[in-house]
Amino acid sequence: MTMNLSLTDIQQTFRDCGLKSTPQRTAIYQALVHSTAHPTAENLFTQVSPAYPMLSLNTVYYTLGVLRKAGLVQEVNVGHDRARFDANLSPHHHVICLGCHAILDVMDPRLNRLSSPLGIPKDFEITSHQVAFRGYCGTCRRSRSSMTTSPSGKRPAIQ
Amino acid sequence: MTMNLSLTDIQQTFRDCGLKSTPQRTAIYQALVHSTAHPTAENLFTQVSPAYPMLSLNTVYYTLGVLRKAGLVQEVNVGHDRARFDANLSPHHHVICLGCHAILDVMDPRLNRLSSPLGIPKDFEITSHQVAFRGYCGTCRRSRSSMTTSPSGKRPAIQ
DNA sequence: TTGCTACATAGGAATCATTCCTAAACAGGA
DNA sequence: TCCTGTTTAGGAATGATTCCTATGTAGCAA
Numbered sequence: 001m002t003m004n005l006s007l008t009d010i011q012q013t014f015r016d017c018g019l020k021s022t023p024q025r026t027a028i029y030q031a032l033v034h035s036t037a038h039p040t041a042e043n044l045f046t047q048v049s050p051a052y053p054m055l056s057l058n059t060v061y062y063t064l065g066v067l068r069k070a071g072l073v074q075e076v077n078v079g080h081d082r083a084r085f086d087a088n089l090s091p092h093h094h095v096i097c098l099g100c101h102a103i104l105d106v107m108d109p110r111l112n113r114l115s116s117p118l119g120i121p122k123d124f125e126i127t128s129h130q131v132a133f134r135g136y137c138g139t140c141r142r143s144r145s146s147m148t149t150s151p152s153g154k155r156p157a158i159q
Numbered sequence: 160m161t162m163n164l165s166l167t168d169i170q171q172t173f174r175d176c177g178l179k180s181t182p183q184r185t186a187i188y189q190a191l192v193h194s195t196a197h198p199t200a201e202n203l204f205t206q207v208s209p210a211y212p213m214l215s216l217n218t219v220y221y222t223l224g225v226l227r228k229a230g231l232v233q234e235v236n237v238g239h240d241r242a243r244f245d246a247n248l249s250p251h252h253h254v255i256c257l258g259c260h261a262i263l264d265v266m267d268p269r270l271n272r273l274s275s276p277l278g279i280p281k282d283f284e285i286t287s288h289q290v291a292f293r294g295y296c297g298t299c300r301r302s303r304s305s306m307t308t309s310p311s312g313k314r315p316a317i318q
Numbered sequence: 319t320t321g322c323t324a325c326a327t328a329g330g331a332a333t334c335a336t337t338c339c340t341a342a343a344c345a346g347g348a
Numbered sequence: 349t350c351c352t353g354t355t356t357a358g359g360a361a362t363g364a365t366t367c368c369t370a371t372g373t374a375g376c377a378a
Contacts, residue, residue, distance in 0.1 A: 020326070021375095022373075054327085055327085055328085057365095058329075058330095061364095061365065062327080065366095077238060080241075082364060083364085093276065095276065098286070104279055104280075104283075106278060110277075114270065115269070118269075119266060120254050120292075121296065124263075124294060124297060125295050125300055127293055127295070129290055130290070130293075131288055132288060132290075132291065133279075133285045133287075134286060134287050134288065134289075135285040136283070136284050179344090179345050179355070180345075180346095181344080183356075199335095213357070217357060217359095218355080224337095240335090241336090321377090322375105323373105325372105325373090326372075326373075327372070328369100328371085330368090331367080332365105332368090333366070334364095334366100335362105335363095335364095336363090337363100340358090341358095342357090343355080343357095345353095346351105347352095348350085348351080
């Protein structure tokens, strides 16, 4: 997501976090770092599988859990379908397409300095905030305007 | 959540939306309207069950789906645990406690007028946005500071 | 280099929220 | 009052995620 991390960079990152560096773990993290699509665990599994045919989806979940605890990865919420992951650690926000569920990063720095909200208990300590913009991407807008009378509501088409 | 809706108000609301008014549906919606806790489907089931012992959790899900499609209810995302629901229709934002997963409404009107974000495709049409503040409520802060050496991460304690 | 040990992996089974299916009940209009 | 389409309830199905466990292996120390 962020910059291009080489293999040795990733291994260094793991070492800094006290994580063992295994081929599977490296491949999964590398795939996530180089993606802008906020992939699901299964997306990552599909992407990494060809190189590691024995890879288990289980391992992907375990690895994502480890990386999350190490602070290298965050989970992104888009409805209550499957979890999606992001290795972009700099503070940022998201734009979510209600049609195809695509997630785009928004790096607009103005959004990072919202004043703390009015009307919450004084002893509530805010540690972070994130803005989620929702709407329709160009592709989904065009396909929506062309289906004149369809009353349907949902048509999933991940990414 | 919003104001105190009487039973007849609710029946009128249903009629306006073209929804049949059944005792179960009324009870579920009433429970949600009068709650500030953003309950789950199961919370609502538990709350309404005593008055309707035959009530099915299924019906709660079905009803919430119907109300959502009618625009009377919205789903709130807090991680990928269970879905939580909100009958507060005015634009508002949320403060989420990372300790006990409580959700508070934030009605701060300044947050409703964020300028549209920089750096997204021109043909992306934003229809809404919502700010999620995360942190720790007073209770969770106090219990966290008292557990001096516990390295644990998660301790769920819904609402 | 070799061994040890704790952490990783893979596979299968379990969990659990949510959805699907279906027959019976019922709200609301004719 | 009757009819029809919606709603309800119950059970079964789905599907993402987690749990369990035996085997494998990275990284450290001798």
